[in-house]
Structure formats: C-alpha cells, structure tokens
Amino acid sequence: MYLQIFKNRGKEYVRIVESFRDPVTKKPKIRVIQNFGNKEKLLAENPNALQELQKKVEQLNAEKAQQTGLALTRRLEDFLDTKAFSPTKEGAPVQNYGYEIYQMIWDELKLDSFFQYRQRKNTKFQFQTKIPIALMTFSRLLFPESKLSTFEGKGRFAREFPCELEQMYRSLSFLAQQKNHLEEHLNRQISKKLNRNLAVAFYDVTTYYFESVLADDLKKFGYSKDNKVNQVQVVMGLLIDDQGIPVGYDLFPGNTSDFRTLEPVLLRMKEQYGIQKIILVADRGLNSKGNLLFLKSLGFEYIMSFKIRSGSKKAKEMVLDESGYTYTSPEFKWKKCEFQSFVRTDGKTHGLNDHLLITWSSKRAQKDRKDRERIIEKSKKLVESKSQLKAELKKGGKKYVQFTLLEDDHISFNEKQAEIDEQFDGYYAIQYSDPALSPEKVLEASHGLWKIEESFRVLESNFEARPIFVWTEESIKGHFVICYLALVIQRLLESLLHTKGMDYSTERIQDAIRSATITKVHLDGKEIFIKNKSDEVFSDILKAFGIEDIPAYGVKDKRTKTYLHTKK
Numbered sequence: 001m002y003l004q005i006f007k008n009r010g011k012e013y014v015r016i017v018e019s020f021r022d023p024v025t026k027k028p029k030i031r032v033i034q035n036f037g038n039k040e041k042l043l044a045e046n047p048n049a050l051q052e053l054q055k056k057v058e059q060l061n062a063e064k065a066q067q068t069g070l071a072l073t074r075r076l077e078d079f080l081d082t083k084a085f086s087p088t089k090e091g092a093p094v095q096n097y098g099y100e101i102y103q104m105i106w107d108e109l110k111l112d113s114f115f116q117y118r119q120r121k122n123t124k125f126q127f128q129t130k131i132p133i134a135l136m137t138f139s140r141l142l143f144p145e146s147k148l149s150t151f152e153g154k155g156r157f158a159r160e161f162p163c164e165l166e167q168m169y170r171s172l173s174f175l176a177q178q179k180n181h182l183e184e185h186l187n188r189q190i191s192k193k194l195n196r197n198l199a200v201a202f203y204d205v206t207t208y209y210f211e212s213v214l215a216d217d218l219k220k221f222g223y224s225k226d227n228k229v230n231q232v233q234v235v236m237g238l239l240i241d242d243q244g245i246p247v248g249y250d251l252f253p254g255n256t257s258d259f260r261t262l263e264p265v266l267l268r269m270k271e272q273y274g275i276q277k278i279i280l281v282a283d284r285g286l287n288s289k290g291n292l293l294f295l296k297s298l299g300f301e302y303i304m305s306f307k308i309r310s311g312s313k314k315a316k317e318m319v320l321d322e323s324g325y326t327y328t329s330p331e332f333k334w335k336k337c338e339f340q341s342f343v344r345t346d347g348k349t350h351g352l353n354d355h356l357l358i359t360w361s362s363k364r365a366q367k368d369r370k371d372r373e374r375i376i377e378k379s380k381k382l383v384e385s386k387s388q389l390k391a392e393l394k395k396g397g398k399k400y401v402q403f404t405l406l407e408d409d410h411i412s413f414n415e416k417q418a419e420i421d422e423q424f425d426g427y428y429a430i431q432y433s434d435p436a437l438s439p440e441k442v443l444e445a446s447h448g449l450w451k452i453e454e455s456f457r458v459l460e461s462n463f464e465a466r467p468i469f470v471w472t473e474e475s476i477k478g479h480f481v482i483c484y485l486a487l488v489i490q491r492l493l494e495s496l497l498h499t500k501g502m503d504y505s506t507e508r509i510q511d512a513i514r515s516a517t518i519t520k521v522h523l524d525g526k527e528i529f530i531k532n533k534s535d536e537v538f539s540d541i542l543k544a545f546g547i548e549d550i551p552a553y554g555v556k557d558k559r560t561k562t563y564l565h566t567k568k
Contacts, residue, residue, distance in 0.1 A: 001016055001017065001018045001033060001057055001060050001061050001064070002016070002017065002018075002019075002057060003015075003016055003050070003053055003054050003057050004016070004017045004030075005039060011038060011039075011040070012038070012039040012040070013035070013036075013037060013038060013039060014035075014036040014037065014038075014039050014042055014049075014050070014053065015032055015033075015034060015035045015036060016032075016033040016034045016036075016053070016056075016057055016060070017030045017031065017032055017033060018030065018031050018033055033060075036049075036053065092519050092520055092521050093155060093519070093520050094517050094518070094519050094532065095155070095156060095157060095158040095517060095518055095519075095520060096142065096156055096157055096158060096513075096514060096516060096517050097158040097516055097517065097518055097550065097563045097564070098142075098512070098513035098514060098515065098516030098517070098534070098538060099138045099141075099142060099157055099158075099159075099513065100562055100563060100564045101493065101513055101541060101545075101564075102137075102138055102141055102142075102489055102493070102513070103134075103138075103562075104545070104547075104564075105489045105492055105493055105496075106134065106137075106489065108189070108193065109185075109186060109189045109190075109488075109489075109492075110185075110189060111130070111134075111485075112130050114181075114182065114185045115128075115129050115130040115133060116128070116130060118174075118178050118181060119174070122174075122177065122178070123174060125170065125174070127163065127164075127167045128163075129167075129170075129171045129174050131161055131162060131163045131167075132161070132163040132167050132168040132171040133171050133175065133482070133485075134161070135150065135151075135154055135157075135161040135163065135168070136150055136168060136171070136482045137482055137485050137486050137489070138157065139153070139154075140463050140464075140482055140483060140486040141463070141486045141489065141490060141510070141513075142510065142513060142514055143156060143514075144462075144463050144464035145464075146469045147165075147168055147169065147172075147469070147470065148165065150168070151163075151165045151168055158517075158518055158520075158529075158556075158563060159562075169470075169475060171478070172470065172474065172475045172477075172478025172479060172481075172482075173474040173475065173478055174478070175477075175478040175481040175482065176473075176474045176475075176477035176478040176481065177474075178481075179477065179481050180268075180272065182481065182485070183247075183248045183272070183484075184272065184273075186485075186488055187247060187248075187273065190245060190488075190492065193492075194243070194245075194492075194495065196241060196245075197241070197242065198241055198247065198273075198275060198278055199242075199277065199278065199279060200241075200242045200278070200279045200281060200445055200448070201239055201240065201241055201242070201247060201278055201279070201280055201281070202239070202240050202241075202242075202280075202281045202282070202448060202449060202451055202452040203237065203238070203239045203240075203262065203265070203266075203280055203281070203282045203286065203452070204237075204238060204282060204283055204285075204286070204449070204452045204453065204456065205235060205236065205237045205238075205258040205261050205285070205286070206225050206235075206236055206238075206456045206460075207222065207223070207224050207225045207226060207233045207234070207235050207236070207254065208233060208234055208236060208460075208465060208466040208467075208468060208480075209224060209226055209228040209231045209232070209233040209466055209467055209468070210231055210232050210233065210466075210467055210468050210471075211231065211467045211469070212231060212232055212471070213230065213231060213232060214232065215232050215254075216473070217253065217473070218234055218251070218253055218254070218473050218476060219232040219233065219234060219253075219254055219476075220232055220233070220234075220253045220254035220255040221233070221254060221255060222235065222253075222254040222255035222256065223257075226466070231467075232254055233254035234251050234252065234253070234254050234468075234476065235251070235252040235253070235254060235256045235258075235261060236249055236250070236251055236252075236480065237249060237250050237252065237261035237262065237265045238452060238455060238456070239265060239266075239269060240451060240452050240455055240491075242448065242451075243491070243495050244451040244452075244454070244455060244491050244494070244495070245488060245491040245492055245495060246455065246484060246487055246488050246491065247269065247273075248265070248268070248269055248272075249265075249480070249484055250264060250265045250268065251476075251477060251480060252264075258285045258286055259286065259288045259290070259291060262282075262286055262291050262294070262295075263291070263294050266280070266294075266295070266298060266300070267298070270298055276299060277299065277300070277301075278300050278301070279300070279301040279302065279303060279434065279437075279445065280295060280300055280301070280302045280303070281302075281303045281304075281445050281446060281448060281449060282302070282303075282304050282305070282449075283304075283305050283449060284304065284305035284306060284307045286304065287304040287305060287306060287307065287431060289341060289342075289343035289352065290343060290345065292304070292343075292352055292354075292431075292433070293343050293345065293350055293352065295433075296352070296433065301432070301433045301434040302431075302432065302433050303430060303431075303432045303433075303437075303442055303445050303446055304430070304431045304432070305428075305429075305430060305431075305446065305449075306356060306429035306430060306431040308424050308427055308428075308429050309420075309421055309424055311429075312341070315339065315356065315429070316424075318337050318339070318356060318358065319358055319424065319427050319429065320423060320424075324336075324337070325360075330362075331361060331362040331363065332359070332360070332361045332362075333359070333360050334357065334358065334359045334360075334439060335357075335358050336355055336356070336357050336358075336439055337355065337356045337358065338353070338354075338355060338356075339354045339355055339356040339431065340352065340353050340354070341354070352433075354431050354432060354433050355431070355432055355433075355435060356429050356430070356431055357429065357430045357432065357439050357442050357443070358427060358428070358429045359427070359428050359429075359430075359443075360426045360427050360428075361426055361428075362426065364425075364426045364427075364428060365425040365426025366426075368424070368425040368426060369422075369425050372418070372421060372422065372425070375399050375400065376400055376418055379399060379400035379401050379413060379414075380400075380413055382401050383401055383411050383412060383413050399417070400413055400414045400415075400417055400418050401413070401414065402414040402417075430442055430443070430446050455487060455491070458487065458490065458506050459483055459487060462490075462506055462507065462510060463483055463486055463487070465479075465480070465483045490506060490509070490510075493509065494506065494509065496544075496545075497509075497541065497544055500544040502540060502541075502544055504537060504540075508537055509537070509541070511535060511537070512534070512535040512536075512537035512538040512540075512541060513538065513541075515533075515534045515535035515538055516534040516535075516538050517532045517534070518530060518531055518532060518550070518563070519532060526555060527555065527556065528553060528554070528555060529550070529553060529554060529555070529556065529563075530552070530553045531549075531550055531551065531552050531553065534549075542564070545566070546566055547564050547565065547566055548564070548565055548566075549564070550563045550564065
C-alpha cells in the first residue's frame with residue numbers, strides 16, 4: 001500500500017491505494033483502500049495531514065505483513081505437525097538456488113554442447129564430463145574449496161550433480177587437454193554477445209604456490225609474488241580485454257621470469273585468433289627491449305610503464321628537465337618526449353622509436369617518499385646487524401645497503417643512492433609506440449591496468465586459486481582451466497550488469513547469489529521448498545535480467561528442473 005496524490009480536472013486528490021496482479025489478465029492493477037478528498041482542503045484543515053497519512057500507510061503495511069506472516073506460520077505449523085512430515089535428525093537441508101544466475105551465463109556460452117562435443121570427439125568416457133565440470137565451476141564461484149570438499153559439499157546446491165569423485169579428477173585431465181579449444185569457444189561466444197573489441201588488451205603475470213617443496217618440470221622454486229620463497233610454484237600469464245574479460249592465459253614453470261612469458265602467450269594468441277592489430281598494455285615488469293622488439297615484429301603496438309630510476313641517463317635527464325612540462329594544476333604536470341632506444345639481437349642492432357609520457361603528481365610524490373623512507377629505515381637496520389642482513393638477502397629492503405671490499409667498511413648505508421632516488425619522487429613514465437595516440441588515450445589505457453590486477457586478486461582471494469592441492473601436471477592444468485572458466489563467467493556477468501546500469505563488485509555479487517537459498521522439506525511424498533530471505537542485490541540482479549524470484553514456498557518446476565524463470 002502507498003499514499004497516492006493524483007490529478008483530476010486540474011485539482012489534486014489524496015488516497016491510499018494497493019497494487020495487485022489481476023488473476024485473469026495477469027497485468028498489474030491498483031485498488032483504492034481509502035479516499036481523503038481534495039489535497040488543498042485537507043492541508044487547510046491540517047497542515048500535517050500528508051505526514052500523518054504516510055504514517056498510517058506504514059502502519060497498515062506493517063499490520064498486513066504481520067497478518068501474512070502469521071498466516072504463513074500457521075500453514076507451516078500445520079504442515080510440520082502432520083504425520084506425513086518426518087524430519088531427519090540432521091534437520092532440513094538449506095540449498096543455494098542463486099547459482100542459477102551463473103547457470104544462465106553457462107547456457108548463454110553453450111558450454112554443455114561444447115563439453116559434449118569435445119568428449120565424443122576426444123575421449124571414450126562413459127560419464128558426462130559437463131556434470132563434474134559444472135559442479136567444480138559453480139563451487140569455485142561460490143564455495144571455493146579442495147576438490148574433495150567440493151565433491152562432499154555438492155548438496156549445497158538446489159540441483160543434483162550425479163557424479164563420482166574419480167570423475168571429477170578425470171575431468172581435470174580432460175580440461176587440461178581441451179584448454180585451447182575452450183578458449184576459442186568462449187571467445188567466439190563472447191564476441192557474438194558483446195561485439196568484443198581487442199584493439200586494447202592488458203597483460204600481466206602472477207605466481208601460484210603449492211603447499212609443497214617437491215619440485216618437478218612445472219612446479220619449481222622461483223620469485224614468488226606471494227612471498228612464499230620456500231614453496232614451489234607455477235607462473236601464469238593472463239591476457240584480458242578492455243572490459244576485464246579474459247581472452248586467454250598460459251602456465252609456465254615456477255622459475256620463469258615475467259619477461260619470458262610475453263612472447264609465447266602473444267604468439268599463440270596471434271596464431272590461434274588471427275589477431276592482426278592490438279595495443280598491449282602492461283606493467284613495467286614486462287618492459288624489456290626484447291619484448292618491445294618482439295611486439296613490433298608481430299605488428300602490435302604497446303603502452304608500457306617505464307622504470308625511471310633504473311632507466312638510462314638520457315631518460316632521467318628528460319624527466320628532470322623542466323622544459324616542456326604542462327601544468328594542469330599545482331599538483332600535476334605532464335610532458336611528451338620522443339624516446340629512442342636500441343636493442344641488439346641475432347647480431348643486428350634494432351632501433352625503437354617510441355615516446356615517453358612523463359607525469360608528476362604531488363600525491364604520488366608523497367607516496368614515493370613514504371615508501372623510500374620505509375626502505376631506508378630497513379636498510380639502516382640491516383647495516384647495523386650483519387646476521388639480520390644475511391637472513392634478509394632474499395627478501396629485499398637492502399636497496400640502500402652498500403657492500404665494499406674494505407675490511408673496515410664492509411657494509412654501509414648508501415646515502416648517495418637515496419639522494420638520487422629522492423629526485424624522482426612523484427614522477428611516472430609511460431613508454432608507447434603509436435605516435436597517433438594522444439596523451440589522454442595513453443593515460444586512460446595505462447590506468448586500465450587495475451583491471452588485470454583486479455582479475456588476479458579475484459582469482460587468488462575470491463576463487464582461492466592458491467594454494468593448490470592437486471599434484472599431477474594434468475590435474476594442475478585442469479584446476480587452472482576451472483579457475484579461468486569461473487573468471488570468464490563472473491566477468492561476463494559483471495559486464496552484462498554494467499550495461500544495465502549496475503556496477504556491483506565481485507564480492508557483492510557473490511554474496512548476493514550465495515544469499516539466495518531454500519529449505520527443503522518432504523510432505524506426502526512431495527519435496528516442498530521454503531524460500532529464505534535473500535540479499536537485496538540479488539533482487540536487483542533478477543530485475544536486471546527480467547527474472548522472477550521464486551515464491552515463498554512451492555515445488556520445483558519438473559519440466560525445466562529449475563527454480564528461476566524469465567518473465568514472460
């Protein structure tokens with residue numbers, strides 16, 4: 001019920017009305033609960049009339065909700081008292097039906113058909129691989145756990161996953177073999193749905209560790225981005241589009257440097273998808289002359305963060321030279337410079353004719369100063385303690401520790417290097433190859449790097465992609481295919497919601513979908529569900545896709561075997 005003010009022949013009138021759905025036409029209508037007449041006369045008699053009527057409406061709604069609740073309670077009490085109801089000692093199960101939102105994306109991507117086709121073509125499996133793969137994917141999205149816990153917890157979903165634990169592990173090997181085919185299929189389906197544009201793509205690298213110290217061809221010790229220096233790991237290179245949806249990825253042995261991942265990933269992407277033109281955006285960890293030359297050889301352009309402090313003398317002079325800077329405010333300035341560098345390979349010297357976009361901001365200067373002061377403090381402590389220095393040699397913090405050959409001054413604090421670094425506080429540089437790009441476009445693309453950093457965070461935190469608890473190479477690769485598939489589904493859902501004006505975070509969407517649960521009970525041989533209260537965001541997601549939420553209680557649709565249905 002709500003208070004309505006409507007016009008009739010130029011005058012305003014007040015009434016309380018209630019919305020309802022016509023049982024015959026199924027169209028929404030309103031019924032009048034009470035009329036209060038002319039608004040002007042009403043206010044003349046009582047200036048607070050509208051506020052008081054609004055309170056009356058709220059009271060009527062509260063009383064109606066209470067009556068509805070009592071009626072439902074009585075029906076449930078009658079139901080639970082009946083002899084036909086025989087609850088087990090464990091109680092009635094609570095199951096998630098919100099996963100059907102992910103199932104909707106799964107169906108849109110035609111994944112059942114893909115797995116059925118690849119299974120018939122490449123295996124002799126007698127079980128349906130799509131079942132354990134769907135279970136592992138939906139579990140990774142909502143309840144990320146080990147494969148054993150995923151299998152034991154499959155009853156959390158309001159659908160059956162008729163599979164065995166052994167079939168889950170066999171499906172991981174199957175996925176490892178189908179990884180490239182799956183990438184192609186997903187990119188084809190996404191391109192149809194979103195008119196995907198790969199003119200700008202983002203690439204980065206991260207590491208995933210194992211709770212193990214046993215190395216092999218894939219699991220190796222290397223530089224860990226999780227600071228797990230005593231555990232083996234694998235390296236992942238991930239490419240995403242400008243909407244944050246993954247295009248593809250590759251796994252590398254755990255001791256592979258970031259530099260060496262770029263070439264094989266992009267070479268495969270070019271051959272597999274026939275990409276002719278792309279602007280690759282990457283962080284400074286991938287900015288090597290060899291990588292830049294390779295990108296040029298493919299016909300690609302690049303936008304790369306540039307390491308100023310370890311750059312050439314010429315680059316540093318460009319940064320500190322005040323001429324050419326444009327001040328947009330006292331807190332920010334920028335300039336564009338031509339920047340030539342040379343790389344020698346295969347006995348030949350190649351020139352790279354690029355540009356540097358150099359920026360300075362007071363906010364970044366404050367951050368750089370705090371970061372440097374923290375390193376200086378740690379370096380001074382290391383100088384004072386040789387034993388601590390030995391323990392910290394592999395961890396960093398020794399940037400300003402100076403080693404000399406003199407016996408009386410073997411370790412000292414490098415004051416000169418700290419002073420040099422201080423000059424560059426607040427400066428940030430971007431190296432790019434396409435001269436047609438405006439500074440605004442370069443900055444916009446560079447700022448988009450957060451999308452791939454966010455993708456790694458989602459994989460590691462939301463989907464708990466590490467630590468990894470499978471050990472064979474095929475199972476490890478299959479595990480990452482599941483993680484990749486889950487990320488594609490999640491990002492595609494977020495993209496579709498964005499087009500409908502909804503920009504919820506990954507966490508918010510996951511929480512909302514997890515909140516959509518039912519309690520199942522049995523009566524006279526029938527399985528009855530009772531809907532539990534769900535998150536308001538879940539209601540928003542349903543509305544965005546034109547889906548009706550399930551009723552307060554009922555039975556599962558035997559024809560569609562689902563709970564949620566698109567509005568007709």
